[in-house]
Amino acid sequence: MRVLIINASPFQRRSNTSLLLNAFISGLNECGSKVELFNLVNLTIHPCRGDLNCWFRARGKCIQRDDMDKLYEPFTNADAVIFSTPVYCDGVPGQLKVMMDRLVAGGDPHLEIRDDHSRHPVTLRQQSQKFALIASCGLWELGNFDPMIMHLKAFCNNIGFTFCGSLLRPHAFAMKNRPINDILKAAKCAGKSFGETGDIPEAYSVVVKRDIVSREEYINEVNNKVTSLIH
Ligand SMILES: Cc1cc2nc3c(=O)[nH]c(=O)nc-3n(C[C@H](O)[C@H](O)[C@H](O)COP(=O)(O)O)c2cc1C
Numbered sequence: 001m002r003v004l005i006i007n008a009s010p011f012q013r014r015s016n017t018s019l020l021l022n023a024f025i026s027g028l029n030e031c032g033s034k035v036e037l038f039n040l041v042n043l044t045i046h047p048c049r050g051d052l053n054c055w056f057r058a059r060g061k062c063i064q065r066d067d068m069d070k071l072y073e074p075f076t077n078a079d080a081v082i083f084s085t086p087v088y089c090d091g092v093p094g095q096l097k098v099m100m101d102r103l104v105a106g107g108d109p110h111l112e113i114r115d116d117h118s119r120h121p122v123t124l125r126q127q128s129q130k131f132a133l134i135a136s137c138g139l140w141e142l143g144n145f146d147p148m149i150m151h152l153k154a155f156c157n158n159i160g161f162t163f164c165g166s167l168l169r170p171h172a173f174a175m176k177n178r179p180i181n182d183i184l185k186a187a188k189c190a191g192k193s194f195g196e197t198g199d200i201p202e203a204y205s206v207v208v209k210r211d212i213v214s215r216e217e218y219i220n221e222v223n224n225k226v227t228s229l230i231h
Contacts, residue, residue, distance in 0.1 A: 027191025
């Protein structure tokens, strides 16, 4: 399986999200998937200009020449797309949203009704493409992912991708100084399973998002750390 991974964490290898992503990738590698990883922090992608030149003048091609040119081909031909991202302000980081906007260039301007919803047509190829999410956030509750998940599921519906599962890590800072071998093992198994079947079994997602500490303990720990850093 050809898997395109977009990593939106600016920290890359040192990041909370990458702890999960690296384990997931080692699972993908184990089953022979072809992995292409792009770190958005290393790419220059300008915001969409909104003139829809890509739809009405140069069909399917954005007027801007920047690093987005490296992504159109993998987005078209990958069997699966993974977004690996922190939650920023209850959604995806700005760099990732800018990249998502620029994918509109490859869309079809016509409208049709799909799933009782007015949408742009998608190709059979897009309908066969799988999508999965790996995400971490700093606040304690799992519900902090809800707005992002709702957004990304809507994005998948519009672009034609099938949302196949997620690995979510709330109160992610608690991972730094506690045993999380079961979480990393589940993330690796999820990668292997995704590479083999195109799905993330719920059993692995449940382990990855498990409570690491109580909310009270986490708040105390974060506050102590913050106080020591500020004073
Ligand atoms: C600008 C910014 C906004 C953030 N907004 C949220 C938020 O809305 N909710 C939340 O739970 N965490 C928020 N966080 C915390 C990150 O989601 C969290 O630290 C995450 O694990 C970082 O992942 P990374 O280390 O892979 O970059 C925010 C962090 C930053 C820098």
